[in-house]
Amino acid sequence: MVKTLSNDIRWRIIYHQLDGFSAKETASRQGRKKTLSLADLNILDSLVKDKKDWYLDEMVDEMERLTGKLISIPTLWRALKHLGMTRKKLQKAAKERSELLRSVFMYKIGSEFKPEQLVFIDETSKDERSLSRAYGYSIKNVRVEKSIVFVRVASNEQYPNKNSVIVMDNAKIHHDEKLVESIEQMGCKVLYLPPYSPDYNPIETAFSGIKSWLKRNRIFVESCTDPKYPLFLALSYVTPSMAKGYFSESIYSY
Numbered sequence: 131m132v133k134t135l136s137n138d139i140r141w142r143i144i145y146h147q148l149d150g151f152s153a154k155e156t157a158s159r160q161g162r163k164k165t166l167s168l169a170d171l172n173i174l175d176s177l178v179k180d181k182k183d184w185y186l187d188e189m190v191d192e193m194e195r196l197t198g199k200l201i202s203i204p205t206l207w208r209a210l211k212h213l214g215m216t217r218k219k220l221q222k223a224a225k226e227r228s229e230l231l232r233s234v235f236m237y238k239i240g241s242e243f244k245p246e247q248l249v250f251i252d253e254t255s256k257d258e259r260s261l262s263r264a265y266g267y268s269i270k271n272v273r274v275e276k277s278i279v280f281v282r283v284a285s286n287e288q289y290p291n292k293n294s295v296i297v298m299d300n301a302k303i304h305h306d307e308k309l310v311e312s313i314e315q316m317g318c319k320v321l322y323l324p325p326y327s328p329d330y331n332p333i334e335t336a337f338s339g340i341k342s343w344l345k346r347n348r349i350f351v352e353s354c355t356d357p358k359y360p361l362f363l364a365l366s367y368v369t370p371s372m373a374k375g376y377f378s379e380s381i382y383s384y
Contacts, residue, residue, distance in 0.1 A: 165205050170197050174206075175213050187345060227326040235324045236381065243295050245382060249318075250333040251298040292317035299323045299331065332376040339372075340364045 166174070173196050177189060184192075186203045194200045201209075210216075239248070296313050298304045300322050310320050323330050343364045344351055351360040 165199065165201055166197075166209050170199065171209060171213060173197060174209055175215075178210070178213070178215055187342065191345070228324060231324040232327055232330070235327075235330070238321075239382070245377075247293060247295045248382065249294045249296050250331050251296055251304075252331055252333050252337065294318045295321050297321050297323060297331065299328070300325055330381060332380040332382070335376045335379075336368050336373065339368065343367055 177192060186206055190206055296318055313320055328334050354360050
């Protein structure tokens, strides 16, 4: 009598045939079922070709949204390797980066300012509909939103102290006349990072940790009626010692 196949094997056969495998190919397959199917790999390939500067955690979120599968970062990394994808595309920024400008910037920082004067700023965002960014920035909307945030920050009497040096990148919004004027009126100085130098801004590391916390606690975040509460809670996990570590582990001494 022919042995009856278990439901697990039956569904696996159906899964492979729907995935485009022939009966012979299905019969010859052994071992654990792959997490990502051929169709999933095609989706991943398209994602990377459409947008070159994904972070791994962002790709995990986007793959979950498109395929319904939550995969680990190591699994994603192996899938990218299988597709022949590497991180070499990031070299473009390094080629366009001026080491001379970076050296001049560091000389200016070291010769004119003290570490306690430096205040690092960068923009970040949270989409109220999702914890992952599915689309790029919209210049019109982002400009308005960021202007509001910066005016609010610059109006806070506790931020920053006189003689502080506000360090930020060369994004267009950072050159806004009202923003620069409001900072200078407080007795502070604006200093722009050299182009393509995010590694010179320690706050990038802090933002990365905050976003990771929000992603790990996504269910809790989405259940909150007040979006400010989980953001403030995530910020509270950045302790003074951690902030000091972000600073000391960058190019700046403390």
